[in-house]
Amino acid sequence: MSARTKLSLILLFAPFALWLGVLIIIPHIDMFLVSIREKIGIGQYRIGPANYMAFFTEPLYWNTFMRTALMSIAATLLTFLIGFPVAFYIAKVARGRLKTTLFLMVLLPFWVSELVRTFGWMILLRETGVISHTLQWLGLVHRPVELLYNDGAIMVGLVYTSMLFMVVPLVTTLDSLDDELIEAGYDLGGNGWSVLREIVIPHAMPGIVSGSIVVFMLSLGNYLTPVLMGGKNSLWFTEQIYQQFIVRFNWEQGAAFGFLLLFLSSLIVWLGLKITGQTLRETMG
Amino acid sequence: MIKKALLGAGIAALLAGTALSAQAETLRLLTWGGYAPDKVVKMFEKETGIKVKVTKSNNEEMIAKLRATGGGGFDLAQPSQDRITGAQAEYNIYKPIDLGRIKKELFIPSMLEATKKNTTLNGKVYGVPHVWGTSGLVVNRDKAPDVKDYLDLCNPKYKGRVSYRLKRPTLIAFAFSMGMDPFAAYSDKAKYGEILKKVEAKLIECKPNVKAYWTGGDALLNLLRSGEVWAAMAWDTGGWKLNKENPAITFVAPKSGALGWIDTFALPRKTKAEDAAYKWINFVMQPKIAAMITAAAGNFTASKGADAYVEEGLKKRFQESFPQEAIDNIKWYPPVPPGLEEMEGKVLDRVKAAK
Numbered sequence: 342m343s344a345r346t347k348l349s350l351i352l353l354f355a356p357f358a359l360w361l362g363v364l365i366i367i368p369h370i371d372m373f374l375v376s377i378r379e380k381i382g383i384g385q386y387r388i389g390p391a392n393y394m395a396f397f398t399e400p401l402y403w404n405t406f407m408r409t410a411l412m413s414i415a416a417t418l419l420t421f422l423i424g425f426p427v428a429f430y431i432a433k434v435a436r437g438r439l440k441t442t443l444f445l446m447v448l449l450p451f452w453v454s455e456l457v458r459t460f461g462w463m464i465l466l467r468e469t470g471v472i473s474h475t476l477q478w479l480g481l482v483h484r485p486v487e488l489l490y491n492d493g494a495i496m497v498g499l500v501y502t503s504m505l506f507m508v509v510p511l512v513t514t515l516d517s518l519d520d521e522l523i524e525a526g527y528d529l530g531g532n533g534w535s536v537l538r539e540i541v542i543p544h545a546m547p548g549i550v551s552g553s554i555v556v557f558m559l560s561l562g563n564y565l566t567p568v569l570m571g572g573k574n575s576l577w578f579t580e581q582i583y584q585q586f587i588v589r590f591n592w593e594q595g596a597a598f599g600f601l602l603l604f605l606s607s608l609i610v611w612l613g614l615k616i617t618g619q620t621l622r623e624t625m626g
Numbered sequence: 627m628i629k630k631a632l633l634g635a636g637i638a639a640l641l642a643g644t645a646l647s648a649q650a651e652t653l654r655l656l657t658w659g660g661y662a663p664d665k666v667v668k669m670f671e672k673e674t675g676i677k678v679k680v681t682k683s684n685n686e687e688m689i690a691k692l693r694a695t696g697g698g699g700f701d702l703a704q705p706s707q708d709r710i711t712g713a714q715a716e717y718n719i720y721k722p723i724d725l726g727r728i729k730k731e732l733f734i735p736s737m738l739e740a741t742k743k744n745t746t747l748n749g750k751v752y753g754v755p756h757v758w759g760t761s762g763l764v765v766n767r768d769k770a771p772d773v774k775d776y777l778d779l780c781n782p783k784y785k786g787r788v789s790y791r792l793k794r795p796t797l798i799a800f801a802f803s804m805g806m807d808p809f810a811a812y813s814d815k816a817k818y819g820e821i822l823k824k825v826e827a828k829l830i831e832c833k834p835n836v837k838a839y840w841t842g843g844d845a846l847l848n849l850l851r852s853g854e855v856w857a858a859m860a861w862d863t864g865g866w867k868l869n870k871e872n873p874a875i876t877f878v879a880p881k882s883g884a885l886g887w888i889d890t891f892a893l894p895r896k897t898k899a900e901d902a903a904y905k906w907i908n909f910v911m912q913p914k915i916a917a918m919i920t921a922a923a924g925n926f927t928a929s930k931g932a933d934a935y936v937e938e939g940l941k942k943r944f945q946e947s948f949p950q951e952a953i954d955n956i957k958w959y960p961p962v963p964p965g966l967e968e969m970e971g972k973v974l975d976r977v978k979a980a981k
Contacts, residue, residue: 383716383964401979469852487786487854490838572838576979587690588793589971590716 376596392597402581402598409578410609412492413560416499420507420556421549423500428511428548429541433520447508455502459569462498463489466570490572498566503556510555514548515541550617550624554610561606578602652677653902656688656700658889660923661757662910670909676902685709692719697895702903704756707888708959711747716964721893722750727904732911737928741888744961753890754907755928757919760884760956761795762947763857764846764865768874770856775881776803779857780832788835789849790859792974794967795885799859800825802882802957809960819969826973830980839978850875863924866943876943879952886956888928 379389396402431443450458465471466488476482488494518541526536542549567577582602585595614620653676655662662680670678681700683691688705692698697719705713714720730738737755745753765773770784776799779788790796801808801821811817837855840846847864849855851871862884865877891907893900910919916929917936924940926933933941 384718401975404979467852468854487837568841573833573836573978574981581975584971584975588686589967590686590689590693590713591968591971 372596372599375592376600378593380591380593386593392594393601395594396597396601405576405581406578406601406605408576409561410605412495412499413557414609416496416503416560417553417557419496419500420503421553424504424507424511424552425545425549428508428515431508432512432515433518433523444512447505450501451505455565458502459498459565462494462501462570466494466497489570491574492571494570494572495567495575498570499560499563502563502566503559506555506559507552510548510552511545512548514545518544546619547624550614550619553613554624557610557613558606561602651675651899651902652679653702653899653906654679654681654700655906656681656683656691656703656894658682658684658704658757658923661704661889661919663918663922666910666915666918666922669915670906673909674902674905676899676905678906689713689717689719692894693717695896697721697897699896700894701897701899702906703892703894704889705753705892706959707741707744707753707755707890708961710745710753710890710892711961712964712967714747714752719895720752721895721897722752723754723891723893724904725751725754728754729908729911732908732913732929734928734930737888740958741890741928745890745892753892755888756891756907756910757923757925757927758886758888759925760862760879760886761799761860762862762865762880762884763878764850764860764868764875765858765878766850766853766856766872766875769853773857774878776800776859777828779859780828780835782835784856785835786837787854787856788832788858789837789840789846789855791841792839792978794970794974796829796859797822797825797970797973798957798959799880799882799885800828802885803880804828805882809957812960812963812966815965815969818966822969822973826977829977833977833980862944862947865947866924866940869943870939877947879948879955883955883957884948884952886958888958 376392377388377390378386379391381387396406427447431440431447435443463470467473468485468487468489470489472488473482473485476486477484522540522544523536526540531539562579564577564579564583567575568580571577578598579602582595582598585591585598589595655678657680659682662678667678667680670676685706688703689709692700692703693713696717703720710720725742733755737758741753741755742751745751763773763776763779770787772778773781773784779790798808801824804824806821806824808818808821811821837849840849840858840860843861843864846855846858846860847868850858850864850868860877862877865875868875869877891903893903897903909915911927911929913929913932914935916927916932917934920926920932920936920940926936926944
């Protein structure tokens, strides 16, 4: 390699290295150092694992995390179940302008901010909201119904927020599936179900895996939707981290929770890949 | 070579940026919504030539922001008087106020003295009063006529029709309403823990009554306005604002006492525009300007003689909510000693997690 190409390689790589180093690695090191500080008095600290131990000894924190993780997994499954037919229709059934229009319609809600989207759902679901009024007008219910402030509302919000991130990778992988393969499947005596199971899903697997990882991580790290739509029983782990940092002034605990979230969510993704027999390399490749 | 040149260009650009911003004097104000209305800011800019950059926040975020920078990034902050000494002792984020540069004659003397006392740490004063108000009950009198005290929010009649915040004022309010005195127990952690335990049990018992724990003032006003919530613990100004639209809703000073707060002016330790900060304080404390802030924020100020310029409607609503004995019964927050907020945090977490 000549000196010139070396230099251009370094220059090309520099913005990425800077971004990674300055914005990701250095803050994480600092955060880790904060997380292993134990407060013993006003302005006095010592190094120890107490903040991490608190997560395992206080059932509240542990339960909050489990709840967050399980609901995020459920949201991922739901998003997949709703997103797959949509993606299949866009990639395989729709043609020409209809295809572009449908794809655009999936994108459209993401042109407004997440906060606005969440408020939109709140207007629909609240007791004096659109759905409640419509149901009363139709005579299906005789008094206002409250659809907001429960886990169902959180789920609706999460699925809606992450739909795009499931549909796009699915459309891309399904697009590359040759229609003739599906026809061949039918010619060889397959029915709709076996073609789906033997041909479509195996081909779409990289899209399914990458979509699921993104949706799971987005749900787990979501803050606005659970807090605004969950009401009095919304326990979400990111909310706990916010509380520790901002409301309780307990940066040490908040930093420890941040690392636990990073570690545990990576663990869940790894487990998910193991169970379904996938590897990250296949997905990315 | 190229790298160095690039670096140089970058630094030059950065320097140019700071030089540009330093040209016009700027006051970076960390405050609450309504405390620096556009009209007042424009008048100040016209009179002094100093630009004002307003950041709206709340007590916890103010401390968190200043802590993150060691007291930098802002030139003047407006924390509540009870949250200054604790934060100062722990994080050293404020600078003492030079009382000689404050026009004392603009302040209501009793309020200035009380704030000075409560914000003194190691013989130095860290705050002067600006806006004061209370939290108590905002009640829809058509639907919940017998809500007179915080504990009435737990009346089974109002199941699902009540809202309050999961924050420290709620703990304090319920303690008072249950006949205890949490302020007297501030200095005794064991005793304060006992009080918190009883309040925790009560709040968990009361949970079925709660529609949602409110977090933002506007969201709460919407809940009350739409009739989804009939009674809430909230700030007085919220109640008066709704009273203008719907006479049935108003602020009620609870039997066990409204909780009184005073928001102050405090100097962040690394303030870069101290002169401008003092100028701002002396500017907004003038009676006519203070009345404009009262009109925007809905709360009264510590400015002497400003009452004369305040709109009649607000005065009337204040008098309706606060007969003389209710004023005498206001419980003013004493300074919070470090450590209490941690205990309170755990209680609030458990209340939220309870089924």
